[in-house]
Amino acid sequence: MFSTTRKIGILGGGQLGKMLCLSAANWDFKTYILDPTPGCPASQVCTGFTQGDFNNYNDVLEFGKDKDIITIEIEHVNTEALRELERMGKTVHPSPAALETIKDKGTQKLFYQSHDIPTAPFELFDNEQALLQAVTEGRWKLPFVQKTRTAGYDGKGVAVLRTPADLEKKLLTGPCIAEELADMQAEIAVIAARNERGEVSVFPAVEMDFHPEANLVEFLLCPARISPLQEAEAQALAERVIRSFDCCGLLAVEMFLTRSGEIWVNESAPRPHNSGHHTIDSAITSQFQQHIRAITNLPLGSGEQVTGAAVMLNLLGEEGHKGPVVYRGAEECLALEGVHIHLYGKALTSPFRKMGHVTITGADTETAIKKADLVKKWLKVEAVRD
Numbered sequence: 044m045f046s047t048t049r050k051i052g053i054l055g056g057g058q059l060g061k062m063l064c065l066s067a068a069n070w071d072f073k074t075y076i077l078d079p080t081p082g083c084p085a086s087q088v089c090t091g092f093t094q095g096d097f098n099n100y101n102d103v104l105e106f107g108k109d110k111d112i113i114t115i116e117i118e119h120v121n122t123e124a125l126r127e128l129e130r131m132g133k134t135v136h137p138s139p140a141a142l143e144t145i146k147d148k149g150t151q152k153l154f155y156q157s158h159d160i161p162t163a164p165f166e167l168f169d170n171e172q173a174l175l176q177a178v179t180e181g182r183w184k185l186p187f188v189q190k191t192r193t194a195g196y197d198g199k200g201v202a203v204l205r206t207p208a209d210l211e212k213k214l215l216t217g218p219c220i221a222e223e224l225a226d227m228q229a230e231i232a233v234i235a236a237r238n239e240r241g242e243v244s245v246f247p248a249v250e251m252d253f254h255p256e257a258n259l260v261e262f263l264l265c266p267a268r269i270s271p272l273q274e275a276e277a278q279a280l281a282e283r284v285i286r287s288f289d290c291c292g293l294l295a296v297e298m299f300l301t302r303s304g305e306i307w308v309n310e311s312a313p314r315p316h317n318s319g320h321h322t323i324d325s326a327i328t329s330q331f332q333q334h335i336r337a338i339t340n341l342p343l344g345s346g347e348q349v350t351g352a353a354v355m356l357n358l359l360g361e362e363g364h365k366g367p368v369v370y371r372g373a374e375e376c377l378a379l380e381g382v383h384i385h386l387y388g389k390a391l392t393s394p395f396r397k398m399g400h401v402t403i404t405g406a407d408t409e410t411a412i413k414k415a416d417l418v419k420k421w422l423k424v425e426a427v428r429d
């Protein structure tokens with residue numbers, strides 16, 4: 044039944060929550076946000092805001108009690124409370140079980156292994172000392188990648204260890220994973236969606252380019268510059284992953300395309316994802332509308348791209364700028380055709396903070412990239428100078 048009176052509760056009020064609320068509002072769904080920060084991006088556009096900790100059992104339980112559907116925009120939430128809400132008859136997507144597996148990169152990797160989903164060969168360690176021991180014993184050889192099992196995001200829990208000096212300087216502490224360094228041809232992502240009827244729809248693959256220092260995606264391209272066969276393989280793999288997790292809503296599957304032509308799943312996120320932002324301006328259905336369709340068990344939309352190409356740039360806070368934000372060069376950029384600026388509404392900028400994104404659409408990849416280069420040069424996220 045399509046009822047616009049259904050209340051959708053969202054754990055987390057960042058930019059992903061904001062864009063979800065905007066999309067839900069088109070169909071008059073009521074959206075409610077739980078976040079510790081009053082004034083967070085989503086609080087500015089939702090139906091109702093509750094200040095609270097999405098990691099706290101009581102906060103999540105209280106928040107969910109008078110909602111019909113509960114979803115997330117961040118994985119690090121209290122799943123015990125979500126399980127209790129499910130027992131109370133609430134619809135919870137993604138499922139707490141899938142969330143628990145995904146929240147810990149160790150259990151996530153074990154999940155891929157046990158479901159025969161290709162992923163970088165790995166080993167789990169209780170702490171960094173045990174990992175060092177494995178290196179001393181010759182079981183792990185440089186270079187390789189170390190990841191903390193929990194609480195990593197935006198590349199913060201990832202260390203690429205190449206030299207013995209890296210083992211001293213870069214090693215991360217605590218329970219961790221060692222995994223083989225992928226010999227990368229391209230880094231891609233495919234977002235899949237699934238509803239309660241088991242219908243699955245996938246978006247085209249996107250290609251990601253990383254900021255060398257901050258390890259944040261700063262440039263994203265759709266269609267990805269891969270062969271039609273690789274595209275089909277990546278989409279089929281994303282469908283297999285979402286069916287294996289047996290979850291509803293979106294699942295963004297990050298993958299490595301290796302030089303030998305293999306596709307490895309890096310990690311998955313059961314929510315809207317940075318790699319799907321361009322869909323707002325370039326696809327038949329945006330990832331946000333698709334998530335709303337999926338969690339309300341509506342028919343899924345087509346993810347097909349309607350522009351020849353789309354480039355997405357994250358608007359990151361400039362280095363050396365901290366304080367109330369100002370966006371320099373926005374007017375020049377808006378004078379270009381096909382430049383879509385999205386600002387998240389964060390009052391304060393700091394170096395590399397995600398403050399917004401821009402989607403640049405064009406007839407073909409080359410045209411879109413040329414325009415994106417201009418936007419990158421012109422548009423700067425700075426702090427107001429006194």
Ligand SMILES: Nc1ncnc2c1ncn2[C@@H]1O[C@H](COP(=O)(O)OP(=O)(O)OP(=O)(O)O)[C@@H](O)[C@H]1O
Binds near residue numbers: 163227230253
């Ligand atoms: N096995 C690997 N081989 C090569 N590069 C890797 C490997 N694992 C991670 N990376 C690089 O580090 C980046 C961040 O890793 P990962 O996605 O696991 O961490 P994250 O902190 O969850 O990142 P994000 O929040 O940005 O998605 C990857 O996008 C990739 O560029």
Ligand SMILES: [Mg+2]
Binds near residue numbers: 310
């Ligand atoms: Mg990642």
